[in-house]
Amino acid sequence: MAERESGAAEIDTVCFDLDDTLCRYSQRGGDVLEQAFQKAGISPLWTVEDYYGRYRDYLETSTDADDLRRRCFADLAVDAGHDRKAGHAVAETFSEVRDQEAVELLPGAREVLDALAAECRLGLITNGAPGMQRTKLEATGLDDRFETVVCAGYDTAPKPAAEPFERALEDLDSSADRTVYVGNSLSSDVAGARAAGLVSVWIPAADVATEPPEPAPTYRLEALRELSTPPW
Template sequence: MTETIETVCFDLDDTLCTYSRGGDEVLAAAFDRAGVSQCWDIDAYYDRYRDYLEDSTDIRDLRRRCFGDLTVAAGEDRSIGEAVADAFAEVRAQESVEPLPGARRVVDQLGEEYRLGLITNGPPGMQQTKLEAIGLADRFETVVCAGYDAAAKPSAEPFDLALERLESTPDRAVYVGNSLASDVAGASAAGLRSVWIPATDSVPEQPTPAPEHTLESLEELVTPPW
């Protein structure tokens, strides 16, 4: 028998909010600002950044480590990668964080019926700033910054920690996110039901791992599928 859902947890980046410019545009601008030719793309960073979460002191340190390694792997000097990381931070600081359509409405509506949590990969200070920017800083009973409060997603650890704080259990919880590799895989590892909202139009016919529910937009959550 399926247990009744009592807890809903969300991812943050590209699930509830997004930057006004994509990471690929910001990275290209950072290489240009640093005065060097681009030698790797944003997907390389996205594929590697989780490896640096536990050992980095903050997001600036993480980017300098990761960008440095990626640049060395591309056959260039580490100092170039570090300069690009600093330029990336400068360009990003000029960007605005925007809520995705329906974010506030969905969170407010679900908050009337369910206990809410946030489980996000990223530094606490940076993620809190994003929540404040989109008007959702006080909507979640707990915020777990995976990679800092617990191991990074897709480890089950941050999900376990959030449910412990919310006094809930995996069979009574659902997780909403945009990433198969981090969100759906992590929720599955921890035993939560998953709602996948792809951030792009390129969706595989048989996503792996398979989410319990796939939605086209966050706004569809006004009518929960569980």
């Protein structure tokens, strides 16, 4: 990836995505959905990839994570030729099976945050309901690590809109040219950081193809622990 231009402002602020950047569920999403269908007594009508692909569409219209799934699963059920009640039933059992505290830090997360906190102000910008995301932070012991937590889709428009990034910069009394955003998603994290003018760091999952990413991040790292020695 391209180096930053000489004379660029010194980085003094780093913001992170949460899910699959700093932590992940210890329950696989596909397993939770499979159990939810079984518990509801309904044959599988959609995949977890179908759910994740439409998740962002409901962020601004739902009141919390349970309401989001209820709306999303109802539409997925209709798309599969069933009535909305089937989607509502699966959403209810999904919430019963999914343990929001069953999360684990990704390797190097705590060490990276400790290293960066010595030099930078830290923020979190995540697409997700506040109650759900704060539960994850508490379960992983990260609830006191960030000076601001922006739950995009609820506090602001969802990523990749520029608004959640701008809200975090305002809270941190920083500016885009002094801020790095770290995430795992090209479509939400890198695109959103670019929209707001931030430097972006992309850390893809291990199984992501290596062809040129689009949109292109400022930096691509292979593992979170590489941030202990910042590339900028």
